[in-house]
Amino acid sequence: MHLMVVGLSHKTAPIELREKLFFSEQQLPTILANLKDSTAISECAILSTCNRTEVYICASDPGADTSIKTFLSRIGGFSNEELTPKLYVYRSYKAAAHLFRVASGVDSMVIGEQQILGQVKTAYATASKHGASGPVLNTLFQQAITVGKRARTETEIARGAFSIGSVAVQLARSIFEELSERTVLVIGAGKMAELTITHLVSCGVKSVLVANRTHEKAEHLASEFNGQAVRFDNLLTALMKADIIITSTGAPEPIISRNLVLSVMRARRGRPIFFIDIAVPRDIEQTVGLIDNVFAYNIDDLQKVVEVGEVARRAEIAKVEALIAEQVDEFMRWFRMRDVVPIIADLQKKYEEICDGEMKKLRRKLEHLSEDEWNAIVAAARSILRKVMHQPLTFIKQCAESEDSSDRLSFLRELFGIQVDELKADEKIDGS
């Protein structure tokens, strides 16, 4: 079995390219099914976020990465030559280490960010739910999730690591306890606003209102979040309902004035309100933030929060890497032993059967021997068998520790004349 990952990330490919290979949660089951049908792989899982798309596979063919590359090019509508330079391929140890690094947030744009761990969990859940992953990838992903959690609790890698969206969520949580009971109003239907609502919705916000100058755009965005589009003329009513307001219009002048907010606060009877202004130039007047129970953050404020602690977190990478190395070793031991265990079992079974068969024949010839004498012969035969098998078995176990184990193991299978059903099945697929 070969474990490998083929993928691209913010480190290797620009956003335009990544966008085309971004698969939403709804698309993933079909993609996974297609992938399994069209290539000779036994297990696969796809991790797709706005910063990376990675295909994790487990296949008997060491060259399976080529078919994955072709598959990705076809889906993204690229030529093979166009996409291949942007893709990375890691195998066995490095593949496992890569996923652990991703889950720990070491490979993320904002080091140590929390969201990626959730995305790894979702990727795993989707793959296992639709039967795409099997024992190897399930174990790999479970361990990756464990490593991700350990990295965040045992080191300081995640200390203050936030994307703009997660900062917004975190601040909202510092003000409101239950986000599920809150209403978000989005003014202006830009990409950034959409990203921020995605965060809030994934953290429990249920009620979304969208206001935009062009009402169709508002309706479109609202439908994505099961929300409600609001006419721009009704903005004041919407403001009075909303607890969290995200503004991202292209308006040259602030659209939310101090007086407007004062009247809104009177209507809200002073309950706290949270403004997130991600528009440049600003949509919210500077003085709005001075009103009691009004918390107003603009993009610079959020950016500052994001940047704080970046240096400190970088210093933690070494600790996380040590943790990852430890966990990868453990995984690889399991992974290789997984290949070896059936060989050992088969070998033992085969030779014991031979031995037992011969002993039966011999017993018929030596019927005059007493029970004690016969037992001594059986014991001697077993002992010879054990001693003869000791060296091959040790060698097989050693094979498991080496990098190119699967070549050696298939050689060993041939040498000892043992075939495994799984292998035969894979060969059939290859042949067809």
Added chain:
Amino acid sequence: MPDNSLLIKLAAVLFGLAGVFYIWRVFVCETIGRLASSIPIIGSIILCFGVVGRSIEMQQVPFTNLSGALAFMALALAAIYLLMEQRRRIGALGTFVFGMATIVLLISIFMPQQINLIPLPAPANLWGMIHFGASLLACVAFTLAFFASITYMLQEYMLKRKQITRLQRHLPSLDMMDDLAYRMVTLGFLLLTVGIIAGVLWVQSTLREILISKGIWFLITWLVYAAYLHVRVVRGWQGKWSNRLLVLGFACIFAGFVSIFVAYLGADSTYFNLHRFER
């Protein structure tokens, strides 16, 4: 039979440790050993044994004397807090609660034991018992409301100043603190009302002179919290004004306690007569 005052001393040490552990969790490391996180619970259980044991020993309700009343309050403070902590994300509040509980216990330990609040034998003073029990628990509830309001103001300050630090992330949400303060004040207000009525019924028989001074404080306290409930329930205002009233209310309680101390310690001539006290 364990020594009850030793149990109370041990509880004070554990509460102190618990306070440190809450600070540790905010500033140093979030994950803390299971043993460490059960320190406040163990401390409360030990204190419970100490307080109950002592009252059995003296055959009196735990708050018959001033020292016992303080230990009783520390226990109630810790117990109510720990119960709330099971259901809500209020971790950072524990710093204040166990800091306060430790101080109260220390005062209880180092003050003279023989200052009685209720003239013996107590069972005859049913109103007195209800008065002290309800008022002391009311003070505990108000204290928790006060801590919630301090936490609220701290969180509000950091959010307004955009100081998104580790401390800020560990403070509970504004809504949670507001809700907690409101519930605690409602509870405390009911208890204090009962306490004051019971006190009035009780005073008709004894101790009239001493109560006049501190009774005023508790009436003012009652009015302040009535104002808070009005602002919070009728006007719906959360934040600045309700918090100011909570701080004011706590200041009244504090003043009330100072007046109790002065009154009882003053009345107890042994306290100022050092020769007799030493003996």
